[in-house]
Amino acid sequence: xxxQPVLLKEAVSLLDIQKGEMIIDGTAGSGxxxxxxxxxxxxxxxxxxADWDKMAIAKLxxxxxHFSNVIxxxxxxxxxxxxxxxxxxxKANGLLLDLxxxxxxxxxxxxxxxxxxxxxxxxxxxxxxxxxxxLGHWLKRVAFEELRRVISEFxxxxxxxxxxxxxxxNKSAINTAxxxxxxxxxAVPKSYERGRIHPATRTFQAFRIFxxxxxxxxxxxxxxxxxxxxxxxxxxxxxxxxxxxxIVKRTFQELSKKGRLKILTKxxxxxxxxxxxxxxxxxxxxxxxxIMN
Numbered sequence: 001x002x003x004q005p006v007l008l009k010e011a012v013s014l015l016d017i018q019k020g021e022m023i024i025d026g027t028a029g030s031g032x033x034x035x036x037x038x039x040x041x042x043x044x045x046x047x048x049x050a051d052w053d054k055m056a057i058a059k060l061x062x063x064x065x066h067f068s069n070v071i072x073x074x075x076x077x078x079x080x081x082x083x084x085x086x087x088x089x090x091k092a093n094g095l096l097l098d099l100x101x102x103x104x105x106x107x108x109x110x111x112x113x114x115x116x117x118x119x120x121x122x123x124x125x126x127x128x129x130x131x132x133x134x135l136g137h138w139l140k141r142v143a144f145e146e147l148r149r150v151i152s153e154f155x156x157x158x159x160x161x162x163x164x165x166x167x168x169x170n171k172s173a174i175n176t177a178x179x180x181x182x183x184x185x186x187a188v189p190k191s192y193e194r195g196r197i198h199p200a201t202r203t204f205q206a207f208r209i210f211x212x213x214x215x216x217x218x219x220x221x222x223x224x225x226x227x228x229x230x231x232x233x234x235x236x237x238x239x240x241x242x243x244x245x246x247i248v249k250r251t252f253q254e255l256s257k258k259g260r261l262k263i264l265t266k267x268x269x270x271x272x273x274x275x276x277x278x279x280x281x282x283x284x285x286x287x288x289x290x291i292m293n
Contacts, residue, residue, distance in 0.1 A: 004032065004278065004279040004281075004282070005030075005032030005033045005036070005098070006098065006100060006238055006271065006275075006279065006281070006282045006285045007238055007269065007271055007275070007282070007285055007287045008032065008033060008036055010269050010287055011033060011096055011098075011236050011238065011287060012033075012036050012037065012040065014234065014236050014264060014265070014269075014287070014289040015037070015094040015096060015234050015236050015289075016094070016234055017037060017040040017041060017045075017093075017094055018040075018041075018093070019040065019041060019042045019044060019045060020041065020042065020044040020045045021041050021045050021046075021092075021093035021094065022045065022046045022047075022048070022089065022090060022091075022092045022093050022094075023037050023041060023045065023046070023047050023048070023092060023093060023094045023095075023096070024047075024048045024049075024050070024080065024092045024094070024095045024096070024228070025037065025047065025048070025049045025050070025096050025098075026050050026077035026080060026095060026096065026097045026221070027050070027051065027077060027096075027097050027098045027099065028049035028050060028051040028056065028057075028060055028072075029051060029056060029098065030056070030059070030060075031049070031059075031060050031063050031064065033096055033098060034047060034049055034060075034064070034070075037096070038064075038067060038069075038070070041069070043068075043069060044069075045069060046069050046070075046071065046089070047067075047069060047070050047071070048071045048073065048083070048084070048087070048089060048092070049064075049070060049071070049072050049073070050072075050073040050074075050075055050076075050077050050079075050080065050083060051073075051074065052074070052075065052076045052077075052128040052129055052212075053074075053128045053129075054074050054129075057072055057073075057074040060072055071087055071089065073087070076129075076217055077097060077217065077221055078216075078217040078218075078220040078221050078224075080095075080221065080224065080227075080228045081224050081227040081228060084227075084228065090230070091227070091228060091229055091230040091233065092228060092229055092230065092233055093229075093230060093232075093233050093234070094229075094233060094234045094235070094236075095225075095228060095229055095233065095234070095235045095236070096235075096236050096237075096238075097218075097221070097235075097236070097237045097238065098238045099214070099218070099237065099238060099239045099240060099244050100238065100240045100281070100285065110122050110123070111123070111125040111126060111127065111128075112124045112125050112126045112135060112136075112176070112177040112180075113126055113177075113204070113208065114177060114204075115177060115178075115180075115181035115184075115198055115200035115201070115204050117178070119177050119178070120176060120177060120178025120181070121176050121177075121178060122176060122177045122178075123136065123175075123176065123177075124136035124139070124174070124175070124176065124177060124180065126204075126207050126208050126211055126212075127211050127212055128212055129212075132211060132212065132213075133211065134211075135207050135211060136174075136175070138211065139167065139171055139174060140171060144164060144165070144168045147164045147167060147168055148160050148161055148164035148165075150206055150207070150210045151163055151164055151202075151203050151206045151207075152206075153206070154205070154206035154207075154209045154210045154215075154243065155202035155203050155205050155206030155207075155209075156202060156241075156242065156243070157202040157203055157206065159187065159188045159189075159192075162187045162188060163184050163187045163188065163203055165187070166183050166184065166186065166187035167180070167183060167184070167187075170183050180200070180203075180204075181198075181200040181204075184199050184200040184203050185198075185199045185200060187199075205241065209243070214244070215243060215244070215247060218244060218247050218248070219247060219251070222247070222248070222251040222255075223251075225255070225260075225261070225292065226260065226292070229292045230292070231292055231293065232291060232292060233291070233292045234264075234289065234290070234291050234292075235261075235289065235290050235291075235292070236287060236288075236289045237287070237288050237289070238285055238286070238287045239285070239286050239288075240284050240285055240286075241284060245268065245286045245288070248288050249268075249288065252288060252290050255290070256290075259293055260292070260293055261290045261291060261292050261293055262290060262291050262293060263288075263289075263290050264289040264290055264291055265287065265288050265289045265290075268286035268287055268288050269286070269287040269288075269289075270285065270286060270287075271283065271285050
């Protein structure tokens with residue numbers, strides 16, 4: 001499946017990109033948003049693309065090999081101030097973060113991100129970087145209460161207690177993503193969410209967010225905006241669940257009160273019905289934007 005960039009027109013419009021500008025795509029993924037950005041900035045502009053996933057960076061290197069104005073960084077977006085410094089780059093005119101992860105990362109990375117049957121045999125890694133502790137290793141050592149807390153807090157899963165107990169009691173039998181998905185499925189009622197989502201959705205999300213420290217990464221970046229963006233620089237963030245969106249909303253409000261930025265989206269922008277039909281994964285996306293003072 002080809003990854004469809006979410007809220008593409010809206011993101012590019014709010015970034016208000018001008019020819020010759022320096023733009024950052026902090027979560028480059030498959031490069032869908034980047035392609036649209038490059039068309040606007042032209043050869044006189046610069047595009048810095050960062051991604052924590054080394055396989056994503058390898059593919060982007062090939063995809064954009066003919067662009068002399070593209071800089072690639074295999075790093076976490078929270079390190080953007082250092083990335084700019086290491087590459088002798090100025091502060092940017094615009095920053096885009098798409099906090100979802102691509103279809104390719106879900107379906108073909110071999111890292112246990114997916115609960116679909118096609119990925120059932122994948123190892124329990126669930127991290128973007130090999131430097132982080134894998135899910136398999138963490139599950140072997142975690143206490144029950146911590147396991148329950150992670151599923152409840154990061155997955156907002158109301159059956160966290162039942163799921164945690166099932167996982168905890170069957171630790172020795174969980175070796176692959178498929179094993180984990182099956183145990184979760186058996187732990188919840190058959191009528192789970194009336195069939196709207198797979199029973200493992202929220203638990204897999206919880207483990208991914210927790211292991212990759214995704215909320216801490218987001219907070220760290222938002223606290224460093226003045227080191228990344230020039231005055232009048234724009235930031236656009238697309239989030240996919242309430243925990244991320246809440247952090248973006250509250251931080252924007254706090255920075256606005258301090259006079260450090262102006263919020264451009266009073267309410268988050270949501271995908272249209274047409275976009276959701278074409279790309280069902282877009283349904284939970286929320287876009288918020290601001291401009292630095």
